[in-house]
Amino acid sequence: MNEKRFHKRSIFLVLYILFALLPIYWMINMSFKTNEEILSSFSFFPQQLTWANYARIFTDESWYSGYINSLIYVAINTVISLTVALPAAYAFSRYSFLGDKHVFFWLLTNRMTPPAVFLLPFFQLYTTVGLMDTHLGVALAHLLFNVPLAVWILEGFMSGIPREIDETAYIDGYSFPRFFVTIFLPLIKAGVGVAAFFCFMFSWVELLLARTLTSVNAKPIVATMTRTVSASGMDWATLAAAGVLTIVPGAIVIWFVRHYIAKGFAMGRV
Amino acid sequence: MNATNKPINQKAWWLVLPVLVCVAFSAIVPLMTVVNYSVQDIISPERRVFVGTEWFAAVMRDDELLEALGRQLGFSLSVLLVEIPLGIALALSMPAKGWKSSAVLVVVALSLLIPWNVVVTIWQIYGRTDIGLFGHALASMGIEYNYTGSATDAWLTVLVMDVWHWTPLVALLCFAGLRSIPDAYYQAARIDGASKFAVFRYIQLPKMRGVLMIAVLLRFMDSFMIYTEPFVLTGGGPGNATTFLSQYLTQKAVGQFDLGPAAAFSLIYFLIILLFCFVLYNWMQRVGTQQVEVEQ
Numbered sequence: 001m002n003e004k005r006f007h008k009r010s011i012f013l014v015l016y017i018l019f020a021l022l023p024i025y026w027m028i029n030m031s032f033k034t035n036e037e038i039l040s041s042f043s044f045f046p047q048q049l050t051w052a053n054y055a056r057i058f059t060d061e062s063w064y065s066g067y068i069n070s071l072i073y074v075a076i077n078t079v080i081s082l083t084v085a086l087p088a089a090y091a092f093s094r095y096s097f098l099g100d101k102h103v104f105f106w107l108l109t110n111r112m113t114p115p116a117v118f119l120l121p122f123f124q125l126y127t128t129v130g131l132m133d134t135h136l137g138v139a140l141a142h143l144l145f146n147v148p149l150a151v152w153i154l155e156g157f158m159s160g161i162p163r164e165i166d167e168t169a170y171i172d173g174y175s176f177p178r179f180f181v182t183i184f185l186p187l188i189k190a191g192v193g194v195a196a197f198f199c200f201m202f203s204w205v206e207l208l209l210a211r212t213l214t215s216v217n218a219k220p221i222v223a224t225m226t227r228t229v230s231a232s233g234m235d236w237a238t239l240a241a242a243g244v245l246t247i248v249p250g251a252i253v254i255w256f257v258r259h260y261i262a263k264g265f266a267m268g269r270v
Numbered sequence: 271m272n273a274t275n276k277p278i279n280q281k282a283w284w285l286v287l288p289v290l291v292c293v294a295f296s297a298i299v300p301l302m303t304v305v306n307y308s309v310q311d312i313i314s315p316e317r318r319v320f321v322g323t324e325w326f327a328a329v330m331r332d333d334e335l336l337e338a339l340g341r342q343l344g345f346s347l348s349v350l351l352v353e354i355p356l357g358i359a360l361a362l363s364m365p366a367k368g369w370k371s372s373a374v375l376v377v378v379a380l381s382l383l384i385p386w387n388v389v390v391t392i393w394q395i396y397g398r399t400d401i402g403l404f405g406h407a408l409a410s411m412g413i414e415y416n417y418t419g420s421a422t423d424a425w426l427t428v429l430v431m432d433v434w435h436w437t438p439l440v441a442l443l444c445f446a447g448l449r450s451i452p453d454a455y456y457q458a459a460r461i462d463g464a465s466k467f468a469v470f471r472y473i474q475l476p477k478m479r480g481v482l483m484i485a486v487l488l489r490f491m492d493s494f495m496i497y498t499e500p501f502v503l504t505g506g507g508p509g510n511a512t513t514f515l516s517q518y519l520t521q522k523a524v525g526q527f528d529l530g531p532a533a534a535f536s537l538i539y540f541l542i543i544l545l546f547c548f549v550l551y552n553w554m555q556r557v558g559t560q561q562v563e564v565e566q
Contacts, residue, residue, distance in 0.1 A: 095277060113536070116524070
């Protein structure tokens, strides 16, 4: 019976992976075609394979600098988000204090503002404080939705750890910082991995704020991509190639955090 | 966050303070500015008239808005009903160890990493019956499919695209939640001779409650603000089939250059999302706590 069940799960998994990969395959397929070929015929493989779309991105500074800018502000954002969210999530999961539930929920409400009208005040605020068109500016703006997410995810994982572990450590004479770094952090590795990945991902794909707050120096790749839509029509092939390249950094990130996600909670170590 | 007799410690505020500073920096000023817009008639930057709650009243009377709200609710509920069970099923069937686990994890996460505007542009081609794989496959199965012409097809395409794009978020959260269940629980269940379903119902599901709550709230609020996908794919059409709330808002804000009503609209929009999330959050909290009581 066990065997059969395992079989069913595998079939489901394979089907899902197929469903997940086909659009991505189509994007890769498109990225090796010319625009004429994309629009003229249906084919599983590029008939005249071309590297021109990728060459355009790697040789044009206005294209590849977009990737560099995005990576810089996404990295700043992820580091700040996790650094401030870790202690806060610990506070929420371990103590009650005045207004804790309200603050916890308020944090998440910051993800609920429909962006269209909020962009203008954002522009004005960041111009006033002189952060327009800087990597730090975009990173700070993205904290608005990443910090609450990181706090919520980490709090969930921390609450899964029995409080006895903290108490034992304090009795053993551990100071709070030492306990937190050497005992507690390893226990919630999975949570940190997931939170880091989600911070990276949401900041990486965010378009509206990033486009509003930058012009040249910090222009992100998502904004550069909108260039492929022009009066003379869509540049499907270049967009597809750029899209393929946007997956690469994130795939590397998830490859690095995969162990933290998959390993989870190792009770035996405590 | 549940309230199982945690020690009271007001000093914990110091641990939360950095978060408050970071978030409040970008949250408070824009929100107050929008509140300020919403009570004024802004004819030009120099000429502003205070109109009180007039815009709010006007927005509430707008029939088109109510229709868009109805469509939006239908869409967001469908998203939750499909993505949450599918995400849980996916997390349960993902291998836990070895290179397969790593490979599946990376593959599942891929769709999340593509910028949203690219996702739709690719699906625009992917869904075409003449040159796209998805449309071509449907057509060769004899299904009449046209996402620009038929309202049902357009709506379903936006839904399928959302499922493709965002189910991995649910799956990754659940997968990480599952992996943090200590082996001892499974061993105990094995000794008791618990069925697979019992293990899921009484061990895995309660342990996933925290991550599931995040997944449900995130998917709800993000799908409630969906904009890029229907805008690029169908432009809100055919007819009004895929004109969801945020697109209607943008039409108002950009189309009519009228900040006052658009700001009032945004605030009402925000309050609706807030209300639903609050209800969902409290409901899931309660379901969880009751369960804990039953187990004890």
